[in-house]
Amino acid sequence: MDVSYNQLEGQVRRSLSNCKMLEILLLGNNRFIDIFPSWLGKLQMLRALSLRSNSFHGAIGKPKSNLEFPKLQIIDVSHNKFTGKLPLKYFQIWNFMKVSNFDNLTYMNAFTWARTPDIRGILFLNYSMEMTNKGIKTVYEKIQDFLIVVDLSNNRFEGEISEGIGNLKGLHLLNLSNNILTGRIPSSLGNLSELESLDLSKNQLSGEIPQQLLQLTFLEFFNVSNNNLTGPIPQGQQFSTFENNSYLGNPRLCGSPLTKKCKISETPTQPPLISKQGEDSKFPSKSDWVVIMMGYGSGLIIGFIIGHDLTIRELDQFAKKFGRRRYE
Incomplete structure (x- = not known):
């Protein structure tokens, strides 16, 4: 239903x-004066809700049940x-938003019956809606x-x-700008x-920009302007593309792309990498790497002694495995 x-x-x-x-409810750009319509949570099929550009007011509050x-x-x-x-309790129950890695590129759609002088029968319609994406108001002809x-x-x-927002692992767009x-x-x-x-952007956030954001390899738009942030800007990955x-509006930030250089004490440290290697993984562990590099790099007897438990067969398997991983 689109009455925007x-x-x-x-x-x-x-x-x-x-x-x-009801799957789609678009009430944006009207003159509604109301509190958050939490009773819409009873609509078990509702997938998209837009209340933008009205006069809704008050606190969003908490859901009455975990099934909303x-x-x-x-x-x-x-x-x-x-x-x-921020509605943390809702973040906790929006379970559909916690799912990621969908492969099929399909669109929200509906069937409707139409009868005109030229058309009589079932029409296949794509849903559309207006959203702000990457700082620009955009009309999605297909969702x-x-x-x-x-x-x-x-x-x-x-x-x-809240840290809990990090559980919404399926999120593509998150906009919390221009609040307090x-x-x-x-x-x-x-x-x-x-x-x-x-x-x-346009909040009163403080502290440093977390280095963990370097893990967001799909990030195309990033804006933290007009806050009270300090310290070094993360370097590398997608952050090398942001201007x-x-x-x-964060005078205490430093590092590229800003002209203000960081002091040595402010040099960013990389976040710890999250290992996806299981306990039964056959890929060499860190200790294996140390042994192999000592034996290969120096050729000294001590390297041979430390690495004596690596048999010729194990080294051969490792070489084949590493070579295959490298060129896959």
Whole structure:
């Protein structure tokens, strides 16, 4: 149901809760004055909810049960007057957003019956909606089946960003900009392996930018401008593509692409790599590497003694395995 860009006003009609099969509800750009319609959580099929650009107000609060919004994957409440803390309890129950690595590129769609002078029969329609993606208001003529979005920007949310948001591992777009958020950027955001756009600008965030964000290899848009951030900007990976605009308004940040250089004491350290190697892995362990490099590099007797437990057969298997991994 798309009734956006009208002049609807007042409160959202509770009769919508009777639309049990409703998947998409777009109420944006109207004149609604209401609190967050938490009763919509009873709609078990609801996948996308847009309340953007209205006068919704008050705290979003907590869900009444863990069964609310079971399939929600897109929520846009930007440009309203919401206050209070970020809805952590909702983050915890938005289970669909915790799933990642969908392979099939399909789109949200519906069948409808049409009867016109030229057409009579069933039409296949793609859903569309307007969202802010990578800092730009964008109309999606098609919505990917597994696009996962949280946009809480341009409200009056306050307090810290919980580490729990890092559990929404399927997120593609996260926009918390233009609020009154304080505290540090949670390092758990580095767990959002599918994230393409992260906007935390125009808040009151402090501390350093977590080095764990280097793990976001799909990140294309990053904006933390106009905060109180300090210390070195992460270097390498996707961060080598972000320009000055991503960091403006943080006079205590240093490092490329800014002209302000970091002091030696501020040099960033890489986050610990997360090993995906199981206990039964046959790939050489760290101690094997040390033994092999000592034997290979020096050729000294001590290297041979330390590495005596590596038989010719094991070295041969390792060489074959390493060679195969290297060129795969």
